[in-house]
Structures are given as structure tokens and as C-alpha cells.
Amino acid sequence: MILENARIDDIELYEVKIPLKIPFQISGGVSYFRKSLIIVLHSGEYVGYGEAAPFEEPYYSSETISSVKMLYLELLFKRILGEEINSIEHINDILSKGVRGNNFAKAGMENAYWDLLCDINKISLKELITYKLKQLEVNEEYINNEDYIESGVSVGIPIDNSIDTLKQWVKEYIEEGYKRIKIKIKPGWDINALKAVREVIGDFPLWTDSNSSFNFEKHKDMFKAMDEYNCLFHEQPLNHDDILDHAKLARYIKTPICLDESLKSSIIGAQALEIEASRIWNVKIQRIGGLLEGLKIYKLATNNNVKLWGGTMPESGIGAIPIMNLSSFKGFCYPADVEASERWYGKNQDIVEINMNKQGQIYLPKCNGIQEIINWNNFKNFTTRIYSSK
Incomplete structure (x- = not known):
């Protein structure tokens, strides 16, 4: 018990x-x-x-x-x-x-x-999550899980605003084993950056993340032009508290839309489904108020064929543990934003070290509580x- x-x-x-x-x-x-x-x-x-x-x-x-x-x-x-x-x-x-x-x-x-x-x-956090998913009556198929997650890299905008810097970063991250590339974009750093990255990586999995920086009327045709670069999706291109314009953009372009900032709860998720704004969701435990809300979103998504992936802020290794565990369940389809600690802080500088192998896999820590794995x-x-x- x-x-x-x-x-x-x-x-x-x-x-x-x-x-x-x-x-x-x-x-x-x-x-x-x-x-x-x-x-x-x-x-x-x-x-x-x-x-x-x-x-x-x-x-x-x-x-x-x-x-x-x-x-x-x-x-x-x-x-x-x-x-x-x-x-x-x-x-x-x-x-x-x-x-x-x-x-x-x-x-x-x-x-x-x-x-x-x-x-x-x-018990491990994954055991506790499994217990709560069963309480929530999540479909048994989606209680299946792995001992690891696949990691994708989130590539920021270079401080020097250099396309060459961006291209070099992308090459290095692929060599390190990351399973997909996500690039940050904003007005003025958008289609040219995307084009350059696609030229470097070929048909490697790629998507953009705008952090809510674009406007539907001003930028809808630019996003239509981005269709040719075969992104898996565009993450939160429009306003941080909007789902209506995202629904419009989803109908205007071919590339799917993913919700991030505006997906603050399972209630918003249900509304997004009703207006057909998005069927790809980024689950960030911080943004939604905790892991229990993440489980509720997971149930809603798996009941409605929504594709999920795990996002981070990023946090330290302590904050990454909850989404690492939840992302190991079957309903999460895309590589997570959880990345090796070394990528963010350098080697052995995190409070809880997260390690990725050359296959882009991060294995869940075996512990019955985070205190067992803290670098004191x-x-x-x-x-x-x-x-x-x-």
C-alpha cells in the first residue's frame, strides 16, 4: 500500500x-x-x-x-x-x-x-506516477513506460546573431547524439535561420520555437513559406495566452502547431481540442502547476490522440526529475527538452547530474527520493x- x-x-x-x-x-x-x-x-x-x-x-x-x-x-x-x-x-x-x-x-x-x-x-517517482495514473483510470496501454527518454536539443539565438555560429552549434549537437534539433526564432531571426539549419542537417528531425513572439496577421505568410522546410511542428508561434489565433494559423499552414506557453492546464487543453488549435502539446511541469496536473493532461491527451513531449525551462537536475519520469511513458511521442547537464552548465556542475549517451538516451536515475542523487x-x-x- x-x-x-x-x-x-x-x-x-x-x-x-x-x-x-x-x-x-x-x-x-x-x-x-x-x-x-x-x-x-x-x-x-x-x-x-x-x-x-x-x-x-x-x-x-x-x-x-x-x-x-x-x-x-x-x-x-x-x-x-x-x-x-x-x-x-x-x-x-x-x-x-x-x-x-x-x-x-x-x-x-x-x-x-x-x-x-x-x-x-x-519507491521511485515512476512507481508513484504509475500508481496515480491507475487511480486516474488512464488507459492501460499508456501506463507502459521505458527506463529512459530520448533527448532533443533546444538551440538558442546566438548572442552574436551569427548564422555561422548557429550552424556550428547544430553540427556539434548532432555529433553529441541529440535526437532532434529545435531552434529558437523571433521576428528578424526566423526563416533565414531555419533555412540555414535545414541545409546543415538534411532531413534530421527539426522544429521551431517562437516563445510567443509572432503575430498572426503580420506573420502568417512567413509561416506558410516555412512549410517547405518540413518542420515537425512550430512551437507556440503566437501570443502566450492565445489559442484562437493558433487555431487560425493551424488551418492556414501545413506544418502542425504545438502549444507551450498557453497550455497552462487540462482545462485549456480541452478547449484547444474543441476549437482544433493543436494536437501536439509540450508538457512543462513548472508552467502547469505541478506533476498532478501533468497526469491530468496526459490522460486527456492519450484519450484524444494528442502527441506529447516533455519540456523544461531549463531547470537544474532537481527540477528535471519529474518531467524525465513522466516523459518515459508511452504517450510521449517526441524527444524531450531534457538535456545533458554538461550542455547547460559544463561537466559535473549540476546539483543532480543528468547524463546522455551517444544514442541520445537519458536513463532515469534509480532512487527513492532526490536526496539520494544530489551532488552535495x-x-x-x-x-x-x-x-x-x-
């Missing part, structure tokens, strides 16, 4: 700052460090780790590290400290009561509770404790 209840005796909060190997630029801004927050929940001798990983500025979502920190310290920590939590559903209800949005904040705490339950029950030297070097309830 799997226990889902725990009394929260203590909470710790850490700020993380890991230098990036190469600055990562998307349409909204540039990151030079992976800054995030690590939440640690204690229940007696047991402990659970979670990560909230918004950016410092609100260019991906409305949340920032500062806003999440404030919500934790002024509201959410007080709600669960000293309380007996009855289930994963219960902690989600507690975090959501009277709180609209703030999904990154919710995800960090909710994921820490999943990890706490893994420690209490001495890196944890000490890259984190600062800013709160403890004791």
Missing part, C-alpha cells in the same frame, strides 16, 4: 545560481545563470526536494523568482507548515485555494511533496539558504 499522507514539520528554501556554459537567448531575453528556488519539505526523518524555476524577469511567464519567493514566505509555507497533508490532491487544493495562476510557485512545492512521498514509501558539493557551492522554519 502506498501512503500519500505526511505531516510537514519543517520547510527550507534555497536560492540557486549556476553559471550557464553558454548564454541562452530566446525571443524574450538572455540568461547567463540558471537561477531558481529549491524547496525542501521535512516530515520526521523523511525529506522531499522540489524546484521552482521562473526567470528573474517575467518574459516567459508572469512569475519571477522574486514573486515566487514572496508567495512562499508570505502565504504558501504558512498554509502547510505543521499540517497533516492527506494526499497529492490535498496539497494541490491547499496551494490553489484563493490563488490564481502562480503555477511555478505551486509546482515547486507540489513536486517536493511527490519526492517526500517517494522517500516515505521507499555543488549544492553547497551553488545554493544559499534563505529560509528555514526552525
Whole structure:
């Protein structure tokens, strides 16, 4: 029998700052460090780790590290400290009561509770996910899973805005074993970048990611021109809270549309299906408010022939563990954005090291809780404790 209840005796909060190997630029801004927050929940001798990983500025979502920190310290920590939590559903209800949005904040705490339950029950996260998928009555076929995921690389916009730099990066990533290429685009860095990459990689799997930077009326014909480059799909080309214009674009061009920023819940997913906006979805645990919502989206998708893949912000290795495990289930069709730690930070610089083999496979860590696989030297070097309830 799997226990889902725990009394929260203590909470710790850490700020993380890991230098990036190469600055990562998307349409909204540039990151030079992976800054995030690590939440640690204690229940007696047991402990659970979670990560909230918004950016410092609100260019991906409305949340920032500062806003999440404030919500934790002024509201959410007080709600669960000293309380007996009855289930994963219960902690989600507690975090959501009277709180609209703030999904990154919710995800960090909710994921820490999943990890706490893994420690209490001495089971892997994949075993716990399997248990909850069965509770949700997901089709048995889609409870099948692998011990690994396939990894694809997300290629940012070079700081020097050089097509030659982009082409060199792409060559190197393919040689390292990544199973597909995704390039970031924005107005002014779009079709020429796509054309150059396609010339380098031939018919290798490729898609674009706009991070909501284009406008339907202004740019629809450019996306139609992109049809000739045979992308698997275009990820979130239009506004971050839009599904209507995405439905229009889906009817206007041949290349399929994938939802990212606008897919904040299973409710939005159901609406997207109704208006035929997209049947390819990127599941980001941070964006949707936690792993339980990810399971609900998984059930909706597998019931409706929607193709899924796992996305990251990216987080540190701690934050990547939930989507790594969920992405190992059969309903995930495309290589995930989970990448080797070395790609982001350099070798042995992550708090939890993620390794990829030459076949582009990342095997799930064998552990009954994240604390078993943390690099404690890196944890000490890259984190600062800013709160403890004791």
C-alpha cells in the first residue's frame, strides 16, 4: 500500500545560481545563470526536494523568482507548515485555494511533496506516477513506460546573431547524439535561420520555437513559406495566452502547431481540442502547476490522440526529475527538452547530474527520493539558504 499522507514539520528554501556554459537567448531575453528556488519539505526523518524555476524577469511567464519567493514566505509555507497533508490532491487544493495562476510557485512545492512521498514509501517517482495514473483510470496501454527518454536539443539565438555560429552549434549537437534539433526564432531571426539549419542537417528531425513572439496577421505568410522546410511542428508561434489565433494559423499552414506557453492546464487543453488549435502539446511541469496536473493532461491527451513531449525551462537536475519520469511513458511521442547537464552548465556542475549517451538516451536515475542523487558539493557551492522554519 502506498501512503500519500505526511505531516510537514519543517520547510527550507534555497536560492540557486549556476553559471550557464553558454548564454541562452530566446525571443524574450538572455540568461547567463540558471537561477531558481529549491524547496525542501521535512516530515520526521523523511525529506522531499522540489524546484521552482521562473526567470528573474517575467518574459516567459508572469512569475519571477522574486514573486515566487514572496508567495512562499508570505502565504504558501504558512498554509502547510505543521499540517497533516492527506494526499497529492490535498496539497494541490491547499496551494490553489484563493490563488490564481502562480503555477511555478505551486509546482515547486507540489513536486517536493511527490519526492517526500517517494522517500516515505521507499519507491521511485515512476512507481508513484504509475500508481496515480491507475487511480486516474488512464488507459492501460499508456501506463507502459521505458527506463529512459530520448533527448532533443533546444538551440538558442546566438548572442552574436551569427548564422555561422548557429550552424556550428547544430553540427556539434548532432555529433553529441541529440535526437532532434529545435531552434529558437523571433521576428528578424526566423526563416533565414531555419533555412540555414535545414541545409546543415538534411532531413534530421527539426522544429521551431517562437516563445510567443509572432503575430498572426503580420506573420502568417512567413509561416506558410516555412512549410517547405518540413518542420515537425512550430512551437507556440503566437501570443502566450492565445489559442484562437493558433487555431487560425493551424488551418492556414501545413506544418502542425504545438502549444507551450498557453497550455497552462487540462482545462485549456480541452478547449484547444474543441476549437482544433493543436494536437501536439509540450508538457512543462513548472508552467502547469505541478506533476498532478501533468497526469491530468496526459490522460486527456492519450484519450484524444494528442502527441506529447516533455519540456523544461531549463531547470537544474532537481527540477528535471519529474518531467524525465513522466516523459518515459508511452504517450510521449517526441524527444524531450531534457538535456545533458554538461550542455547547460559544463561537466559535473549540476546539483543532480543528468547524463546522455551517444544514442541520445537519458536513463532515469534509480532512487527513492532526490536526496539520494544530489551532488552535495555543488549544492553547497551553488545554493544559499534563505529560509528555514526552525
